[in-house]
Amino acid sequence: MEKIISLKNVSKEFKVLNRREGLRGSFMDLFSRDYKIINAVNNISMEIEQGEIVGYLGPNGAGKSTTIKMMTGVLEPTSGDIIIDGRIPYKDRNKYAQNIGVVFGQRTQLWWALPAIESFKILKDMYQVKDKDYKDMMDLFSSTVDLDKLLHKPVRQMSLGQRTLSDILAAFLHNPKIVFLDEPTIGLDVAMKSKIRELIKTLNKEKNTTIILTTHDMGDVDALCRRIVIIDKGTILYDNDIEKIKSIFGNYRTLKVRLGKTSEELNEEAIKKEVEDMELKLKEVYPKAQTLHVSDVDEWINILVNEDEVEMIDVLNFIQRQRKIYDVRLEEISTESVIRKIYEGGLE
Amino acid sequence: MQKRGLLFYFNIYRKILAQDLKSKMSYRADFIISTIGMIFTNISGFISFWIIFKNFPSIKGWGYYEMLFLYGFSLIALTPVQCFFDNNWNLRNHVYSGDFIKYCFRPINIFFYYMSEVFDIKGLGQFVFGSLVLGYAWNNINLGISITIIIKLIISLITASLFMIAIMNLAASTCFWLLNSGYIMVMVFRFKDYAKYPATIFNSGFKFIFTFIIPIAFIAYYPSLVFLRPDDIPVLTWLSPLIGILFFYISYLVWMKGAKSYSGTGS
Structure with missing residues (x-):
């Protein structure tokens, strides 16, 4: 091809004036030749x-x-x-x-x-x-x-x-x-x-x-x-x-569960509490699952699981034993999360 | 792919102009009000001129009709800059907002493309008014009509226009480098009001400035000497077509240099 x-x-460099603070500083900048080089692209x-x-x-x-x-x-x-x-x-x-x-x-x-x-x-x-x-x-x-x-x-x-x-x-x-x-x-x-x-x-x-x-x-x-x-x-x-x-980020998948039917059952506070609880319990039962992460999106609870650490089916089983599950979904790790991980330095 | 020659640019301009006029007509109220405004601007300009001359029948040997000649001449000479190069006034906004970048991606001359976007129809009224004034003065001074004098008139009008266009190009292009370039445009534009007076009425300092620094004396005074003082034409008048072309070309180069160095704002 x-x-x-x-x-x-x-590479692209920009020459920028080192600016000083305050009115006095601005005035001095008028005569300053104190530039610094910024590497916008390297x-x-x-x-x-x-x-x-x-x-x-x-x-x-x-x-x-x-x-x-x-x-x-x-x-x-x-x-x-x-x-x-x-x-x-x-x-x-x-x-x-x-x-x-x-x-x-x-x-x-x-x-x-x-x-x-x-x-x-x-x-x-x-x-x-x-x-x-x-x-x-x-x-x-x-x-x-x-x-x-x-x-x-x-x-x-x-x-x-x-x-x-x-x-x-x-x-x-x-x-x-x-x-x-x-x-x-x-x-x-x-x-x-x-x-x-x-x-x-x-x-x-x-x-x-x-x-x-x-x-x-x-x-x-x-x-x-x-x-x-x-x-x-x-x-x-x-x-x-x-x-x-x-x-690169391992075998990540997201398990989504819904633990209630009506909006009352799924009110924000209850879910927030559930999220904290669940993460603690899961990490207790599966000590190897260090990167496991629980969060909530709308009325769903999302559990990010690295399948190298723990089997997805085990996690699901565990939750089912604790609570009644009304709905389940399984998703690949989203591009959004991948990119966020990279921005946060996940590739280093 | 054809080469983009003069004909190509002429065609593009014609099409953009036709569309521009069409869309201007669609803002009917705007069109009518600005036309009325233009008429009043010209009339009031003329009245203040007239009042001055009712009180001082001549200034430094320049009589009423001769001054009227200068006045009409300068109005016509200022028409092209008003009609075709009015977008210079928006340049500063385009540059600061970052919108100017859109002109950088077209396969045609960026100066042409930018100027072609705005045609200010108000300039035409100025042209008609200027022609009437000039014709009236012409008749009263008894200049007569011959082919040579018409050719001379056309050449000197084109020359005078080139000066004004060049001045505005230079003033506008300062915004590529300066943050507060608005002042410069306004200041230079104000100076054009002096163009309609004979340069001899200013002291030698101003005369120098208006000839060599901000050459507005070339907009009406120097060219009009050909008609009004044919026995005593200074060298500068003869050279003015050349200087005008050169000056315009320089202003174009400066403008283009600014446009090329433009890199937009962050997004």
Whole structure:
């Protein structure tokens, strides 16, 4: 497979003034030459193939935006090489822009006062899209989303969801090889989120577009990405399949039980007490299960079990002997928990 | 893939402009009120001018109609900056809010793309008003009409416009480097009001500033000498088309340099 994106030992430093406190300090800063260097991105390398969807994750301030800005050509790296689609992004930005699409969650790139269709027509000319390609693309769009309702409304009158949808369509309109999506589902309701994920998935499959997705929503990751890259403090913590990372943390699964029928029986206080109780008892009976963790979500009690330490069936048996169970579910460890563990330093 | 030449840009501009006008018309009240506002601005500007000249029939050897000539000339010369480059006024907001980044991902010239987004129709009214004033003054000074003089007029108007556009580009582009660049825009924009007076009425210090630092004297005074003082045209007037093009080009380069160094805000 062709490597469309390649980053080699890329670093980005920012020079920041060491600021002093107080009014006096601010005044002195006017004449200060006391800079410190901040490594926003520190020697990262990765390669991405044509057609991949890669989730680019990391806590706030980890260096995600900086990397994306370097990949889109807005920032020049301090050192290292970025080659994307055979070009160096920050050189000759106009030509590079022809082959990428960019969506920033809450910032629309469409003309505010115009209906989306008029924006699309201008973009068609701007990117010199052929009539036939344009028509094909519009046909593809309309097979996945309800275009008629969307296209004839001025962008300023759209809901956030409709706007994001139009922005994503606009980014794919010129059939770019790579699309950068920055928090595409931020602030959207559940239905809209899944609609947008479906759209991204379809476009990726039909056009074999490489997609770099940054997000804080693990739902996006679960729905779209097989591969994730996690960055924190400017360095890459993890770059591989999402399934593999789950196994790193042992054989975790979550047992969910419901210990009552009605809301009265399941009031918050009772559950909180139950949670504490259960963890103590379980750890007493199974001293090996040190990483076992009990928590509550809504009316459910979640027991995170490492099956290397204790069998799931034993835990269930134990609980059943103590209490009446009304409902049971078994879940794999969620991506959310995995990512949280990594952010908290679980890989070290 | 075709090369994106002049024709390409002209076509894109035409389409964006058509859409922009369409959408402006859809805000009907806004459109009517701003048109009325524009008419009143021009009329009140003219009245204050008229009152001054009822009291001082001439200033340093410049008579009423000659001053009117300068006034009309400057209004026309200021039309392009108003119509086509009005988005300079929003640049600061776009830069601080981080929205400017959206202009960085298009395969066309970023200066063009940015300016094409706003066409200020109010400038057209100014153009009509300026033309009437200039025509009236022209007639009363008995300048006559010939092909050479029309060509001269067009060249000097274009030159004068270039100066004003360049000044505004430079003033606007300061926001790429400075936090409080709003002042600079407003200050420079105020200075344009001096453009409609002959530079000789200022003392030599200001004359120097208005010629070489903030060259507003090129907006009406220097070019108008071609018509009003044809026997005594300074070298600067002859050079002004060249200087104008150069000045515009420099302002464009500075603007582009700012845009390229822009890296947005954190998200």
